[in-house]
Amino acid sequence: xxxxxxxxxxxxxxxxxxxxxxxxxxxxxxxxxxxxxxxxxxxxxxxxxxxxxxxxxxxxxxxxxxxxxxxxxxxxxxxxxxxxxxxxxxxxxxxxxxxxxxxxxxxxxxxxxxxxxxxxxxxxxxxxxxxxxxxxxxxxxxxxxxxxxxxxxxxxxxxxxxxxxxxxxxxxxxxxxxxxxxxxxxxxxxxxxxxxxxxxxxxxxxxxx
Numbered sequence: 517x518x519x520x521x522x523x524x525x526x527x528x529x530x531x532x533x534x535x536x537x538x539x540x541x542x543x544x545x546x547x548x549x550x551x552x553x554x555x556x557x558x559x560x561x562x563x564x565x566x567x568x569x570x571x572x573x574x575x576x577x578x579x580x581x582x583x584x585x586x587x588x589x590x591x592x593x594x595x596x597x598x599x600x601x602x603x604x605x606x607x608x609x610x611x612x613x614x615x616x617x618x619x620x621x622x623x624x625x626x627x628x629x630x631x632x633x634x635x636x637x638x639x640x641x642x643x644x645x646x647x648x649x650x651x652x653x654x655x656x657x658x659x660x661x662x663x664x665x666x667x668x669x670x671x672x673x674x675x676x677x678x679x680x681x682x683x684x685x686x687x688x689x690x691x692x693x694x695x696x697x698x699x700x701x702x703x704x705x706x707x708x709x710x711x712x713x714x715x716x717x718x719x720x721x722x723x724x725x
Contacts, residue, residue: 544592553707554593556586559605563612566603567619578619587703595698599706607712617708624704631697638693642686649678 548554560566560582571577586601593599601620608616652675659668 628700645682
């Protein structure tokens with residue numbers, strides 16, 4: 517009897533878990549959307565929270581934790597929405613603001629350039645696979661008239677392998693890279709808003725690119 521009750525409870529739990537839904541659109545609207553744009557808020561104490569402790573004053577770079585947080589929040593935002601990065605909690609000098617914006621532009625510009633490079637490499641690989649498929653097909657049909665099935669299995673396997681890899685690379689892989697490129701472009705074109713300290717600092721908007 518106890519086993520039967522447990523089994524019934526298990527089935528009820530499974531049915532309940534299958535029916536559970538999450539209002540993703542509502543979450544994004546409540547958490548990020550404001551004035552027609554998605555706002556990512558970042559709380560910092562000073563510029564050291566943004567710059568890597570390993571970088572030098574002559575060649576500053578962004579803190580990985582800072583970047584990870586921004587990118588994590590951006591992953592929740594649909595790619596068709598523009599992003600405003602609001603940096604709150606510290607009063608930066610004009611020089612510090614310029615440095616932060618420049619580094620953000622450089623970092624996400626690199627990400628965008630890498631995706632563009634990946635697209636070019638994807639096209640080259642797809643073209644090479646297409647040529648390989650054409651050559652393997654030609655060999656297959658030429659051998660079909662001279663050899664039995666044992667000998668033509670090698671070009672047949674190579675032909676179908678090249679065809680499968682072509683579709684996997686060009687249609688599936690390229691779609692993923694295009695999405696990543698769009699996401700990189702979304703971050704590369706976001707605006708940066710410096711709100712000031714919590715004690716009542718001023719507000720300044722600085723955009724990039």
